Amino acid sequence: MTIVIRNGTVVSPLGTSASDVLVDGERIVAVASASSGLADQWAASADRVIDAAGKYVLPGGIDAHTHMEMPFGGTSSVDTFSTGTTAAAWGGTTTIIDFAVQAKGTSLLSTLEKWHQKADGNCAVDYGFHMIVSDVNDGTLKEMETCIDAGVNSFKMFMAYPGVFYATDGEILRAMQKAKETGGTIMMHAENGIAIDQLVAQALAEGRTDPVYHGITRPPELEAEATYRAITLAKVTGAPLYIVHLSAAQALTAVANARNRGQNVFAETCPQYLFLSLDDLGRDDFEGSKFVCSPPLRPREHQAELWRGLRTNDLSVVSTDHCPFCFKDQKELGRGDFSKIPNGIPGVEHRMDLLHQGVLAGEISLSRWVEISSTTPARMFGLYPRKGAIAAGSDADIVVYDPAVKQTLSVETHHMNVDYSAYEGLEITGRVSTVLSRGSVVIDDGAFHGSTSHGVFLERELNQYLV
Template sequence: MSILIRGGTVVTAEGTLDADVLIVGEKIAAVLARGSATDAATFAAAGAAADAEPDADVLIDAIGKYVIPGGIDGHTHMEMPFGGTFSADTFETGTKAAAWGGTTTIVDFAVQAKGTSLLATLDKWHEKADGNCAIDYGFHMIVSDVNEQSLKEMSACVGAGVTSFKMFMAYPGVFYATDGEILLAMQQASRSGATIMMHAENGIAIDQLVAQAIAAGHTDPVYHGLTRPPELEGEATSRAITLARVADCPLYIVHLSAAHALAAVAAARDAGQNVFAETCPQYLYLSLDDLARPDFEGAKFVASPPLRTPDHSAALWRGLRTNDLSIVSTDHCPFCFKEQKELGRGDFSKIPNGMPGVEHRMDLLHQGVVAGEITLSRWVETCATTPARMFGLYPRKGVIAAGADADVVVYDPAAKQTLSAATHHMNVDYSAYEGMEITGKVDVTISRGRVVVADGEFRGAAGQGTFLPRDLNQYLL
């Protein structure tokens, strides 16, 4: 199968180019610039005469549209166990929803339970995902039990293509690791070149604030945010950075939400330390006011770290412009409002933590382009190219270039859409962005040379995605 995408504007992390894109099989065969002298060698390599357009089985008209690399969401939680339930999207439903939104690769988290091995955990997550994903996928590993065996198994995981390990300074009794345990894991990661990903909130202090709030009768969802103040995210981020510096370990702060944490990351990066951070669309567009919605509606917006006041959102947009924030991921972890979020009615601490978002990340960040917060190239960089490099997938992923996987999105920048649970494809009964009107929409999604979304229809299938063993972080100094 060959596909020619004609008439579009190719957008990359470096800029834009009026060019046609030829796909042959699963790879991009050529990027053919328009309006310049014909490059006979390029056309010949694409299977065409020097003065003719390459032949293709499928022609896609992209006039007036952007042609961009498929998005890479480096932070998702499909079928994740949490609080006595599981996130509502399976690997099948979640990856289909991702494709609708122009994401062609996810990196999900295999979750080690206390008393189990990392390698057994990886096998378990392969059983969940293999044969069920509609797009390509990789894994990070959550390390919740630091011991001699798990430290040894970290190297084996790297050999199996899992090159990043997530740890938690939050959730005592579940995922929480002490500073000493974190240091040991960081030292092991340093020896193999792996990256430690950190959920940076001071969970010990937060648990005290939560207990105090509940004892005082403050049980509504807004207290989830009020008991997780930004200062405790900033403190934990600074502490994680210090531990990583001692261990000489690359550090990646996940779902950064607070200006305090961003300042710590920026200072470390300015000092030359291998520290990186992501934020998520919910922290750019939503706020503590959403957590305060009446009639338990605020439960829809419970995630950790929590939503902040708007001044933090403004700081995060600045961080994206300055590259103190490197990536926008979703932390997609959906729980249905009915039956799941309801578990915390009368006690906010029992509300499952997580929000849906994998389908709307590309659109919401494009809205940042429309609003003048970021440039077109920065949109592509934060959503596709940097994740590919950060998570060891470049140049196979994250770029429109000959030889790369044919993960390509044709994006209509003028299309209007209204986000709603009535029209989204995620397996969850509410939208965090219900009624939000945005400009821009995916027209066609191509995953490794297969058209999976076009003409308002899903044309892919479960099992078409393949597991991606990943190399090391390509940004390490």
């Protein structure tokens, strides 16, 4: 099928241009200046012409941090790969990278196979995997090499959650040495879990059980300390390091200092840390439980520093850490004990829209919007130029975005499989108009036209910032 997208403004990390795009099958075959007149020739034989007048034409979003069907705290995140990737498409995200979760005592390869069984044939958009490494031993370290051969070359570790995912500094060091040897990337959840567990126990013993104490017992200083420690271990081993879901200004300072020294340290933040705050955790009537995630939401003054980090590239990527748990029967597990509230906020559908509000507010440029939501994650996780670009030869993952339309975010209108919206009632400007995934129209004119068997697994190359 041939599709012509004409009269739009193509946005890339290098700027904007009035350009027309020709799609044939699954790929972009040509991009031409609107003044060239080529769109008229293309349109004469095209199966479809999309008029993008007054709209942006963007490379499909890449959400490099999602958790579909993830077991946690005796329950599981409620978006399946089918519902979660469909919601992603509604929001202009055409690729997700999810996490295969190694349980202690199991192998990485059996874990990867289990996640393939969950996702294969059940995704509306394309997908890849990172590997969560929770059991470091000789066998696991050897299997990291096999995972890389299978297109999974990023490995997440935790300085938090003792007894579940927590890794000691020695275990982290060994995994980093293997990453250095093989070209893999270590991703780090950087919070001092040992100290946090003490603060949690003390708060509960004193009767401080409300959701807001989830944030208070995970202070930004303990995120900063763990971030600095992870950076130090990475420096000792020479391994690259990617800090996931950075939330605190103090942790950002540690990342910025390392980058200024020339160390291969990268970091992402998430929309919840840019738009929500500790005040939301403090909402009455247990409403604050809807906003429990880790690291926690911070006092509002951290937001300005995070936006600044996105402008300076000390924060390179915005992902969602999409991990939805329903309020009813899931978040409610923590009534009377905030430590039992499942950690996670839904957001895969709203990332592109929320970041557009940053453009409108002057926090980031149009080009930076595309860079942090699509092109950089494509480069960081070995998908570029197949993904993350409007260019001849790239996959036709294309978003036609209307920057003027108004919408109100709500559980009544979102497509995520969760019974609340973290952004309920937020009025925003901008919305997806049409979404193509590998040349197939999946969203158009307010309707889903895709298939939950359309998405394919992506074997990823190594981090291109290290080449």
